[in-house]
Amino acid sequence: MAYVGKRLLTMIPVLIFLSIMVFSLIHLIPGDPAQVILGQDATPQALAALRAQLGLNHSVPVQYFDWMGRLFHGNLGNSLLDNEPVSKLIGQRLPVTVELAVGTVIVALLIAFPLGVLAAVYRGRWADFTALFVSTIGLSVPPFWIGLLFLVWFTVKAHIFPSSGYVPIFQNFGQNLSVMFLPMVATGIREAAVLLRMLRSSLLDVLDQDFVRTARAKGLRGWGVIVGHALRNALIPVITTGGLQIAGLLGGLVITEQIFTLPGFGSLLVQSVYSRDYPTVQACALIAALLVVVVNLLVDLVYGLTDPRIRVQRGRA
Amino acid sequence: MALAQPSLEPTSAVRVRRHSRFRAMLRNRQLVIGGIIVAVVLLVAIFANLISPYDPNTPAYSDILKGPSASHWFGTDQLGRDELARIFIGARTSMTVSIGALIVGLIIGVPLGLVSGFYRGFWDDWIIMRIIDAMQAFPFLILALVMAAMLGPGERNAMIAIGIGYVPVFVRIVRGQVLGELEKEFVSAARMVGASDARIMWRHILPNITTPLIVQMTIAMASGIIAEASLSYLGLGVSPPTASWGTMLHDAQGYLGQATYLAVIPGVAIGIAVLGFNLFGDGLQQWLDPRKHN
Numbered sequence: 101m102a103y104v105g106k107r108l109l110t111m112i113p114v115l116i117f118l119s120i121m122v123f124s125l126i127h128l129i130p131g132d133p134a135q136v137i138l139g140q141d142a143t144p145q146a147l148a149a150l151r152a153q154l155g156l157n158h159s160v161p162v163q164y165f166d167w168m169g170r171l172f173h174g175n176l177g178n179s180l181l182d183n184e185p186v187s188k189l190i191g192q193r194l195p196v197t198v199e200l201a202v203g204t205v206i207v208a209l210l211i212a213f214p215l216g217v218l219a220a221v222y223r224g225r226w227a228d229f230t231a232l233f234v235s236t237i238g239l240s241v242p243p244f245w246i247g248l249l250f251l252v253w254f255t256v257k258a259h260i261f262p263s264s265g266y267v268p269i270f271q272n273f274g275q276n277l278s279v280m281f282l283p284m285v286a287t288g289i290r291e292a293a294v295l296l297r298m299l300r301s302s303l304l305d306v307l308d309q310d311f312v313r314t315a316r317a318k319g320l321r322g323w324g325v326i327v328g329h330a331l332r333n334a335l336i337p338v339i340t341t342g343g344l345q346i347a348g349l350l351g352g353l354v355i356t357e358q359i360f361t362l363p364g365f366g367s368l369l370v371q372s373v374y375s376r377d378y379p380t381v382q383a384c385a386l387i388a389a390l391l392v393v394v395v396n397l398l399v400d401l402v403y404g405l406t407d408p409r410i411r412v413q414r415g416r417a
Numbered sequence: 418m419a420l421a422q423p424s425l426e427p428t429s430a431v432r433v434r435r436h437s438r439f440r441a442m443l444r445n446r447q448l449v450i451g452g453i454i455v456a457v458v459l460l461v462a463i464f465a466n467l468i469s470p471y472d473p474n475t476p477a478y479s480d481i482l483k484g485p486s487a488s489h490w491f492g493t494d495q496l497g498r499d500e501l502a503r504i505f506i507g508a509r510t511s512m513t514v515s516i517g518a519l520i521v522g523l524i525i526g527v528p529l530g531l532v533s534g535f536y537r538g539f540w541d542d543w544i545i546m547r548i549i550d551a552m553q554a555f556p557f558l559i560l561a562l563v564m565a566a567m568l569g570p571g572e573r574n575a576m577i578a579i580g581i582g583y584v585p586v587f588v589r590i591v592r593g594q595v596l597g598e599l600e601k602e603f604v605s606a607a608r609m610v611g612a613s614d615a616r617i618m619w620r621h622i623l624p625n626i627t628t629p630l631i632v633q634m635t636i637a638m639a640s641g642i643i644a645e646a647s648l649s650y651l652g653l654g655v656s657p658p659t660a661s662w663g664t665m666l667h668d669a670q671g672y673l674g675q676a677t678y679l680a681v682i683p684g685v686a687i688g689i690a691v692l693g694f695n696l697f698g699d700g701l702q703q704w705l706d707p708r709k710h711n
Binding site: 128130355384392 | 569646677684688
């Protein structure tokens with residue numbers, strides 16, 4: 101519990117700096133943000149109204165504390181496009197991205213686990229080379245390009261999957277999966293490439309250790325040693341890497357959603373960037389960063405729970 | 418009596434060591450293959466105008482969406498422009514933005530990392546590192562996207578946006594290395610002869626931490642290529658008609674049924690360039706730091 105408390109306390113300064121950064125974004129706009137948003141032909145009245153809506157009339161510290169005060173009440177501001185609360189817009193879009201992210205992680209695990217284990221067990225043989233090839237390709241090509249190729253092969257040419265027409269998962273599971281499958285695989289391949297490499301090298305390290313030799317000396321043979329003893333220990337660094345990948349994954353999903361025209365959080369961000377809807381851009385950046393902070397915290401806590409050595413060390417510290 | 422001048426010729430032991438390191442470099446397949454790919458990409462980027470068979474930006478409406486042929490090896494795009502010429506110019510765009518972003522990341526990240534690791538105080542370490550923690554919470558691409566949105570599209574702003582994303586990595590690497598170097602005797606010796614903090618950091622510590630920094634720069638180039646392509650794909654990179662591999666992929670999406678090659682070729686170019694920098698970085702790490710590799 102002390103560890104959890106300490107870990108939560110370390111988050112406070114990070115969250116403060118994070119809020120300052122997101123708040124400062126609007127001040128990065130060269131010139132008067134209101135003028136940039138409304139254009140050169142805007143009337144002085146419209147400019148004044150927008151400045152008031154964005155809170156730009158006050159001094160910068162006052163603007164920051166006003167903005168923070170609204171955040172604590174769950175108010176992320178209103179979209180400049182249709183005056184809808186940004187929190188509502190994000191609430192509508194986030195489930196699509198969460199589903200995509202979960203599906204991507206599942207695909208990545210389904211590819212990375214068998215290939216990573218086979219590569220480590222059959223080191224230097226065909227399985228290892230196949231795994232290395234898959235991971236090298238996965239790391240070299242942008243996930244959005246894999247998505248484009250999937251669109252060409254499976255949608256435009258073979259007509260196996262629809263190119264658009266997202267339906268929420270609880271409305272029609274089959275149709276939802278037919279639209280979400282290709283994006284999940286396209287993004288999952290890159291995530292799998294990282295996990296696969298990590299799992300392979302971690303498992304190779306563990307297979308060299310004394311306890312594995314002891315297990316073999318006691319008569320355990322073949323996969324029993326690997327699954328029962330080695331894999332459990334090899335997973336610890338993989339969990340950490342997986343957690344750190346979440347940030348990269350969120351970034352990748354932004355473009356995947358664009359390619360497959362999915363109405364997710366990423367496409368909301370891109371649309372608001374195009375339409376210079378800065379309150380929505382700010383809110384999306386804040387939510388993305390908060391998601392990463394929370395996931396990293398959870399991974400850290402799981403990490404502490406899975407490895408008794410870390411728990412004991414931290415307890416002593 | 419004239420003093421005997423010390424010989425500047427390397428001793429035989431030094432020559433043997435250099436020779437064996439050179440042989441180790443040639444034996445390192447990742448380094449050699451990656452190095453060749455990186456060299457080719459950089460040469461294409463530098464001499465793009467000279468080697469391009471056609472003008473990359475001039476439309477040729479009689480040649481719209483022609484597939485690969487003897488006159489247009491990689492075919493033509495929706496405006497009849499030669500795809501090969503645009504791939505060459507795309508290499509220049511990609512390298513310019515990635516190298517520019519790298520410079521931005523280094524200019525901000527290295528001094529911050531040096532100061533943070535050297536002083537280890539509240540303002541110059543704790544605060545810097547919490548800001549870095551906060552920056553790392555932003556997904557790299559989302560940070561670049563939001564920065565590009567605020568600064569506006571264009572090559573220079575794409576460099577700044579991607580470069581800011583590199584800062585946390587460089588700060589962390591430099592800081593970690595500085596902490597290791599501070600324990601060494603040459604730092605105490607420099608202090609004893611009265612060297613200033615700035616001199617110790619720049620003249621004594623920095624040259625000793627270049628190995629991990631160079632490796633990280635190579636890996637950062639690989640992610641820079643993907644980031645530039647991603648921003649350009651979203652329309653926040655270079656402005657048309659300048660070719661970028663990302664904008665070429667974006668344009669290709671409208672013609673997936675008629676001209677599949679338009680979607681394939683720029684992706685292959687990105688893949689080859691990224692693979693080259695990744696292999697080169699891995700090989701460089703093995704070659705420069707064999708203990709770690711072993």
